[in-house]
Amino acid sequence: MHNEFKVVEGDFANAGKASSEIKKTLKQLNIDNQKIKKIVVAVYEAEVNAIAHAYGGTIYVDIDQEKIVVVVDDVGPGIPDMDKAMTKGFSTASAKVREMGFGAGMGLPNIKNNVDELEIKTEVGVGTEVKMVVNFQ
Amino acid sequence: MSESFFYHALKIDHKICYGCTLCMRNCPTEAIRVRNGKATIYGNKCVDCGECYKVCPSGAVYVAQDDFDNIYNFKYRVVLMPSVFLGQFSEDIRASQVYSVIKDIGFTHVIEVEAAVATHTKLTNKYIREHEDRKPLISTFCPAVVRLIQVKFPALVDNLIPIKAPVDFTSIYIRKKLIDEGADPNEIGVFYITPCAAKIAATKSPVGEAKSTVDGVLNMDTMYNMVYKQIKQHKEYDKTVSANDAPSDSILFALTNGEKRLTHCKKSFAIDEIHNVMDFLEKVENDDIEDLDFLELRACDESCAGGILTCGNRFLINDRMTQRARKLADRERNGETSRRKEIHSQEEFLFANSSVAKIMPRSMMVLDDDISIAFEKLTRIKEIEAKLPQTDCNVCGAPSCHALAEDIACDEAKMSDCVFMQRNLEMRNSLKVEESVEIMKKIWGEEKIKDYVLKK
Numbered sequence: 001m002h003n004e005f006k007v008v009e010g011d012f013a014n015a016g017k018a019s020s021e022i023k024k025t026l027k028q029l030n031i032d033n034q035k036i037k038k039i040v041v042a043v044y045e046a047e048v049n050a051i052a053h054a055y056g057g058t059i060y061v062d063i064d065q066e067k068i069v070v071v072v073d074d075v076g077p078g079i080p081d082m083d084k085a086m087t088k089g090f091s092t093a094s095a096k097v098r099e100m101g102f103g104a105g106m107g108l109p110n111i112k113n114n115v116d117e118l119e120i121k122t123e124v125g126v127g128t129e130v131k132m133v134v135n136f137q
Numbered sequence: 138m139s140e141s142f143f144y145h146a147l148k149i150d151h152k153i154c155y156g157c158t159l160c161m162r163n164c165p166t167e168a169i170r171v172r173n174g175k176a177t178i179y180g181n182k183c184v185d186c187g188e189c190y191k192v193c194p195s196g197a198v199y200v201a202q203d204d205f206d207n208i209y210n211f212k213y214r215v216v217l218m219p220s221v222f223l224g225q226f227s228e229d230i231r232a233s234q235v236y237s238v239i240k241d242i243g244f245t246h247v248i249e250v251e252a253a254v255a256t257h258t259k260l261t262n263k264y265i266r267e268h269e270d271r272k273p274l275i276s277t278f279c280p281a282v283v284r285l286i287q288v289k290f291p292a293l294v295d296n297l298i299p300i301k302a303p304v305d306f307t308s309i310y311i312r313k314k315l316i317d318e319g320a321d322p323n324e325i326g327v328f329y330i331t332p333c334a335a336k337i338a339a340t341k342s343p344v345g346e347a348k349s350t351v352d353g354v355l356n357m358d359t360m361y362n363m364v365y366k367q368i369k370q371h372k373e374y375d376k377t378v379s380a381n382d383a384p385s386d387s388i389l390f391a392l393t394n395g396e397k398r399l400t401h402c403k404k405s406f407a408i409d410e411i412h413n414v415m416d417f418l419e420k421v422e423n424d425d426i427e428d429l430d431f432l433e434l435r436a437c438d439e440s441c442a443g444g445i446l447t448c449g450n451r452f453l454i455n456d457r458m459t460q461r462a463r464k465l466a467d468r469e470r471n472g473e474t475s476r477r478k479e480i481h482s483q484e485e486f487l488f489a490n491s492s493v494a495k496i497m498p499r500s501m502m503v504l505d506d507d508i509s510i511a512f513e514k515l516t517r518i519k520e521i522e523a524k525l526p527q528t529d530c531n532v533c534g535a536p537s538c539h540a541l542a543e544d545i546a547c548d549e550a551k552m553s554d555c556v557f558m559q560r561n562l563e564m565r566n567s568l569k570v571e572e573s574v575e576i577m578k579k580i581w582g583e584e585k586i587k588d589y590v591l592k593k
Contacts, residue, residue, distance in 0.1 A: 027502040029511045033292030040423050065512045
């Protein structure tokens, strides 16, 4: 089952569309509630990351009987130092973004804690692709 | 249709219902379909919130109640009266007059439900202190909210506080008091005046409990009529009867903020009206709100003052109750009445009978327990939905195109129930007009279609 959602730069007001749609689907599939919560948190974080840092992008969601795969693909600045980005508390978010309650530097570490597989492809000046996998079993 | 988990007090009189679809369109859990021209409730999706009752233009939705004469099966006839009942009466009618008249119409004892609020609050605060790890904790006071969480937010079932409602404590207390005074337990009948359908349903099949604590439920509007008639006919009443079962800070418990005010929490919310509650639970489920301690959630706007069986405007009811509490607080301050009530002497006994069994999730979202079947159904729903017109016209007898898609995937409806599909199939010669008419008859009944055919 395939689904796509557009990510618009700076549109925090509409963040969470993808994760709430995913939640509804997973509830219908009788996926464990704790697992749903983790997926929702991870997807939301990744979506907010793309809204905050990139110039736009797309979220691709693929669900089958074994797993959910979510890819957040953005056109943006890329991540110059992956190790730093994975450090709790490190953030490059602008003051404006922080004022809105985002940019605490918990994004990527938080995603990592909530998914089974995390794969990040990034190219400075081009964009970032964050692939998350959660197995149902 | 699968068997129903719940008893429902909300019923539809098919002799009156003419299939206007208003209830179906307003049901927050999409629990209603039109079949054979009449609204029909899906038992497992209905949470007894009463939205259908509120919008029904013909009075076809009704709330089943026990026969009043059942009270005469008992020698001791106790009525448990919620404070909200007193709020139905205009300011010139005193609480003690209502108490007195209730005795005139057949009861031997009257006690205000809120008498047990202090006991309930102590237990709730203790539970909250001892369950830091389960936050946010959610009140179980509103039975419609409990069912809503069971069917739509099963992930939050463990956050519900498993403590009986004040009405149960009051019932247990009065029963014990009468037995201690020498009454035969079989001769005691305890009846509850309910402001809503959810309380009836909860009493008939209590969530997480084997047996109800009351013997019968009387609808608030019926009781209002009986009491008001007496008041109108007999100006005199027994002035020695006192209306003094609950202290001032307890009698507002059933109003919005009533619980929140009494609960010792840093971050808590009091939210009323079922759509507001659903929006908020969606956020809670996503862990969107940090450090949340406690939630008071009520299905009705203005909480129990807005119950579907209350008489009169909910804001006026709220105001009368608030005024009464204020006057009572003044009397407490002046030492005219004590805040400590007789029920406190039985607190240990009530504590020992306070808990309810585990509340189970009853998800109505799950398409099948087997993930591969659920996945198949979900795939079908998406395929079907893509073909439907997305007009949510209700002509298929379902509240939305999405609901029809789900019904079709679960074999409870057919693609050809959609009027757009019918035209489509007719055009391709896969469906005869006569067959379309038959389909419409099944959904809308013989009458509506017969007229149309004859005119042609």
